[in-house]
Amino acid sequence: MEIKLIRQVLEANQNVAHEVKNLIRKNKQCLINIMSAPGSGKTRLLEHWIPQLQTQGLLPSVIEGDITTTNDTLRLKHLGIPLVQINTEFFGGDCHLTANVILEGLRALENEKTDLILIENVGNLVCPAEFDTGASLNIVIISVAEGEDKPLKYPLMFRNSHLALINKIDIADACEADVDLLEKNIRLVNPALDILRTAGKTGLGLEALTRYVLAHFHKETL
Amino acid sequence: MEIKLIRQVLEANQNVAHEVKNLIRKNKQCLINIMSAPGSGKTRLLEHWIPQLQTQGLLPSVIEGDITTTNDTLRLKHLGIPLVQINTEFFGGDCHLTANVILEGLRALENEKTDLILIENVGNLVCPAEFDTGASLNIVIISVAEGEDKPLKYPLMFRNSHLALINKIDIADACEADVDLLEKNIRLVNPALDILRTAGKTGLGLEALTRYVLAHFHKETL
Numbered sequence: 162m163e164i165k166l167i168r169q170v171l172e173a174n175q176n177v178a179h180e181v182k183n184l185i186r187k188n189k190q191c192l193i194n195i196m197s198a199p200g201s202g203k204t205r206l207l208e209h210w211i212p213q214l215q216t217q218g219l220l221p222s223v224i225e226g227d228i229t230t231t232n233d234t235l236r237l238k239h240l241g242i243p244l245v246q247i248n249t250e251f252f253g254g255d256c257h258l259t260a261n262v263i264l265e266g267l268r269a270l271e272n273e274k275t276d277l278i279l280i281e282n283v284g285n286l287v288c289p290a291e292f293d294t295g296a297s298l299n300i301v302i303i304s305v306a307e308g309e310d311k312p313l314k315y316p317l318m319f320r321n322s323h324l325a326l327i328n329k330i331d332i333a334d335a336c337e338a339d340v341d342l343l344e345k346n347i348r349l350v351n352p353a354l355d356i357l358r359t360a361g362k363t364g365l366g367l368e369a370l371t372r373y374v375l376a377h378f379h380k381e382t383l
Numbered sequence: 384m385e386i387k388l389i390r391q392v393l394e395a396n397q398n399v400a401h402e403v404k405n406l407i408r409k410n411k412q413c414l415i416n417i418m419s420a421p422g423s424g425k426t427r428l429l430e431h432w433i434p435q436l437q438t439q440g441l442l443p444s445v446i447e448g449d450i451t452t453t454n455d456t457l458r459l460k461h462l463g464i465p466l467v468q469i470n471t472e473f474f475g476g477d478c479h480l481t482a483n484v485i486l487e488g489l490r491a492l493e494n495e496k497t498d499l500i501l502i503e504n505v506g507n508l509v510c511p512a513e514f515d516t517g518a519s520l521n522i523v524i525i526s527v528a529e530g531e532d533k534p535l536k537y538p539l540m541f542r543n544s545h546l547a548l549i550n551k552i553d554i555a556d557a558c559e560a561d562v563d564l565l566e567k568n569i570r571l572v573n574p575a576l577d578i579l580r581t582a583g584k585t586g587l588g589l590e591a592l593t594r595y596v597l598a599h600f601h602k603e604t605l
Contacts, residue, residue, distance in 0.1 A: 184458035199420045199508045199537065200529025228509065230536050256478070256509035286421045287450065306551070306558070307422025307527035314452050314506070315421065317476075329528070330569070335557030364549070375488050
């Protein structure tokens, strides 16, 4: 009974995700969904990466998902780009972003000059993977501090993503992290997943990430 | 409508949590629920801590919650204690443990010699906090790698816990973590929360944790 109901919720979400995709296509925009566990370094990476996207002529904006607080939005404010804060506590305290709230976010961005919309999803390695936001690219970030086995333990997140960023490479030694093993475990779960190694703090890997996203952007907005 | 249904699910869970509490009391046992984001170091801490509990005359056992895989149970196997694996993928893929599956776990432990039952909940800083497992002590673990702001962003978890472990203290410098600020943010959200600093890897703080849990155990099994 509970499972049947969850299916209905997921189907309803899928319908709204199609609406999101149509709107994005109509506006010649590109929507990217960034997911991870809490504390993998999403916001810091965005902070250092977004200026690189701007030098490539892109007009980024961010939809910030959080249960409560506007902390992350405040951290990005100095970038001077359009930001939309979604606090899921006003939508039943959801631990993930549904297509519904993304559609609200797109409406809030209607009069802004933006062509690349980045979603920073709620920090959670489980539920966000179950809900299609309408994004054309799903990025999962995993920090080296989280342990090499996490792709095996949270397979849906790695199966429903297109690109994995192994982040905080700069503290891999301090964490005694085996990055090759982590990468191997990612491939075990999803051999088709692209992988980049990054460090939001030092900027490592961000150029490669820009090239990757630029190629995706051009494909989507042809 | 969706919110109303969530309330019904939570109420049904509460009823089963009472059953769990009654069973634990009848058996003169103590049930402790350990929660955290993925990769905070729950399993490693258990691995190093459980032998200390045994030297105090306790008979620990572990109910391992995971969406999929038996990795953590295998990591604890060498301890030679009773272990119960719960894979939530067989219960609708839940991202948390409900009182229902804990009751199943207790039944699986019925013929085992154990008085202290530790739950290692699914790695998730959101949903496990919403579901009463029937435990008399909720412990939240947060690693220094996760960022000082996490208590503010996931307040329910810190409000519904009795004890917070700030873990991986040994890599605090490498993470440039401000542990005092993290502690301050925990107290902002829940001034009554007890806090210990630990490092599962080096054993730091585990003796204090043993004393804390021993006092709780004696109170519960009077």
